[in-house]
Amino acid sequence: MEYIDPRVNRMELPANDDGKEIIESLEEWETYEVFHQKKRGEQHIHVGIVHAANPEIALLMAKEAFGRRRQTANLWVVKTSAVTATDYEDQDIFETTPEKTYREASDYYCMDRIRKYQEEHGIEDRKEERRKKKEVRVK
Amino acid sequence: MYGNAQIDIKEKSKSLIEGEDPVKLAEFEARIIRGEKIEPKDWMPKAYRNQLIRMIEQHAHSEIIGALPEGTWITRAPGFRRKLALMAKVQDEVGHGQLLYSAAETLGKTRESMINDLINGKSKYSNVFNYPALTWGDTAIIAWLIDAGAIINQVTNSKGSYGPYCRALERICSEESFHLKYGHDNVVYLATGTAQQRELVQDALTRWWQPIMHFHGPPDKVSEHTEILMKWKVKMATNDEMRQRFLDEYVPKIWDLGLTIPDPNLKKNESTGQWEYTEPDWEEFKRVINGGGPCNKERLQVRRWAEERGAWVRRALMKPEQKYTVPLA
Numbered sequence: 001m002e003y004i005d006p007r008v009n010r011m012e013l014p015a016n017d018d019g020k021e022i023i024e025s026l027e028e029w030e031t032y033e034v035f036h037q038k039k040r041g042e043q044h045i046h047v048g049i050v051h052a053a054n055p056e057i058a059l060l061m062a063k064e065a066f067g068r069r070r071q072t073a074n075l076w077v078v079k080t081s082a083v084t085a086t087d088y089e090d091q092d093i094f095e096t097t098p099e100k101t102y103r104e105a106s107d108y109y110c111m112d113r114i115r116k117y118q119e120e121h122g123i124e125d126r127k128e129e130r131r132k133k134k135e136v137r138v139k
Numbered sequence: 140m141y142g143n144a145q146i147d148i149k150e151k152s153k154s155l156i157e158g159e160d161p162v163k164l165a166e167f168e169a170r171i172i173r174g175e176k177i178e179p180k181d182w183m184p185k186a187y188r189n190q191l192i193r194m195i196e197q198h199a200h201s202e203i204i205g206a207l208p209e210g211t212w213i214t215r216a217p218g219f220r221r222k223l224a225l226m227a228k229v230q231d232e233v234g235h236g237q238l239l240y241s242a243a244e245t246l247g248k249t250r251e252s253m254i255n256d257l258i259n260g261k262s263k264y265s266n267v268f269n270y271p272a273l274t275w276g277d278t279a280i281i282a283w284l285i286d287a288g289a290i291i292n293q294v295t296n297s298k299g300s301y302g303p304y305c306r307a308l309e310r311i312c313s314e315e316s317f318h319l320k321y322g323h324d325n326v327v328y329l330a331t332g333t334a335q336q337r338e339l340v341q342d343a344l345t346r347w348w349q350p351i352m353h354f355h356g357p358p359d360k361v362s363e364h365t366e367i368l369m370k371w372k373v374k375m376a377t378n379d380e381m382r383q384r385f386l387d388e389y390v391p392k393i394w395d396l397g398l399t400i401p402d403p404n405l406k407k408n409e410s411t412g413q414w415e416y417t418e419p420d421w422e423e424f425k426r427v428i429n430g431g432g433p434c435n436k437e438r439l440q441v442r443r444w445a446e447e448r449g450a451w452v453r454r455a456l457m458k459p460e461q462k463y464t465v466p467l468a
Contacts, residue, residue: 005211005271005437013440022258022446023251027453031244031466035439048307049241049466051250053456065234081464088181125350 032058033083035076036066044076052077155186155367170402171372179245179468190373191301192246193262199239200257200264204438206232206271209281217275224321231353244305245274245466258443266424267350269432276343278330282322284347284389288354290315291384300372303468311453323392330396344393345401352419355381386414 030053047066047113052058058077067075086093101107118125156164163182170177177183210229216222241252254261267285272278290312297308329340356378359365368374376384387407393400404417427435 006195007211007214008437008441011441011444013437013444021255022443022450023254024454025249025251026457026461026463028250028254029453030461031241031457031464033467046468047310048238048468049244050237050444053453053458053461057456061237064230065237067236068231079464080466083467085467088178126192 029053031080032062032077033080034058034062034066036062036070036072036076037074037076038071040073042073044074049080055079067124155364156184159184168370171300171370175300176305177300179465184371186367187373189248190368192243192248194373195239195243195246195258195304196248196253197263197265199243199253200262201268202232202236202239203257204264204268204442206236207284207438207441208268208270208434209278212272212275212278215275216278220257221325225278228318228321229315230466233252235307237312238307238310239304241466242301242307245303245468247465249463254446258439258446260430260439263428266353266428266432268438269427269435270347270350271434273346274339274343276329276339276341277347278314279322279325279340280343280347282318282323283326284351284393286315286318286322286353287389288351288381288385290319291381291388295375295381298372299375306468327396331399339387341398344398348401349419352382352416353421353424355379355385357421357424359370383414386416388413 030052031049032052033049034047036047037044050058050061050062050065055077059075062075062077063072066072066119115125117123167177167182167184167187177187206229209225209232213222213225213229216225240253243253244250253262257264260301267281271280293308293312293315296314297305299305325342329336358379365374365377370434386405390400390405390407402417404415407414426432430436
């Protein structure tokens with residue numbers, strides 16, 4: 001058959017239907033996890049994976065797949081098999097994190113006590129003063 | 140570039156949830172209702188895994204095969220800037236294939252077996268790529284309208300429930316926006332050019348209208364299977380809903396250029412807000428998807444040729460101590 005694509009006509013295309021597995025197992029090599037840093041000084045963030053025969057090729061593949069278009073300062077690749085991760089099933093190990101509110105700045109408020117003390121002892125509230133300062137700054 | 144998932148449900152069981160642990164299933168469904176993403180190592184029903192593998196794999200194959208009809212035009216693209224842009228687009232599509240294969244792999248099917256299944260015709264890909272890009276006008280219509288259809292599908296699916304697929308789609312969509320602009324620019328250039336240029340793009344539109352109408356797949360049969368897949372956020376909209384969104388956004392833009400869409404019945408019903416159209420030939424769709432299109436054979440032969448030609452390089456780099464690890468995310 002004559003194809004529309006001139007390039008295809010120049011190729012000697014193989015028979016189509018012998019059904020054999022033409023890609024061997026591991027022919028696409030190992031997987032590497034890719035970490036992308038947008039700007040110097042920022043965190044490296046996991047963006048996906050590539051297949052590669054060695055770390056150098058992994059970096060090259062990562063550059064093509066993840067350093068394309070978006071701003072990039074730096075890339076890391078790490079063999080997937082080298083990553084140790086927590087299990088989502090073990091979510092309970094993080095459960096106390098939001099409970100320990102004494103570690104949060106937002107859990108501390110003492111203005112009510114200060115106001116009450118100021119009222120009782122005739123100390124002027126600096127709120128008005130602060131408001132004026134702010135106005136000056138805006139101007 | 141991809142239409143809607145060709146979810147042809149061949150699960151033999153009467154129900155997709157047959158044999159699943161009811162407690163785990165309830166927890167799983169509750170997570171999806173809460174809008175949580177499912178990650179590779181989480182528990183998931185077998186049918187969820189199978190449908191997603193099939194869908195993401197088909198999507199990946201579509202990107203790889205979709206690069207072929209446009210790739211053949213790189214050497215013939217008019218002008219240096221268009222050659223560069225088309226090369227970038229084709230390289231994007233192949234890159235999308237890589238991202239999607241990775242996402243499918245997290246579900247447990249190796250990349251090698253996906254490529255083997257593509258080449259041996261066991262896996263499907265989007266039907267439109269079994270048609271040839273006869274002229275430069277065709278590549279303009281493909282880049283604009285096929286990519287537009289794909290964006291509608293991909294944006295919708297990026298709200299789905301499987302984390303790795305959603306993340307891949309978000310990245311893909313941001314690149315597709317360039318394809319759409321590039322395609323539109325090409326169509327507008329031809330449509331506002333000489334009489335010959337207008338004819339070129341009008342002919343291409345006429346040729347591609349039926350494949351475009353096929354793009355989002357045949358109307359879904361209402362079934363229990365479809366309902367479950369929509370509940371699991373595997374399928375995010377019906378094929379007809381996607382088609383309506385496409386028509387609503389792009390038909391006016393085509394008409395803006397004074398081009399003729401070869402369907403005299405195409406119009407928006409103002410009272411229902413729905414587009415009315417002549418159903419495309421769904422028998423033709425089935426025939427082409429099952430291997431009877433003008434380019435099916437050539438597309439797979441080219442893939443096979445490329446894999447066979449490159450095999451010695453890949454095999455030379457294999458090391459006996461290498462072992463496969465399912466990617467993390």
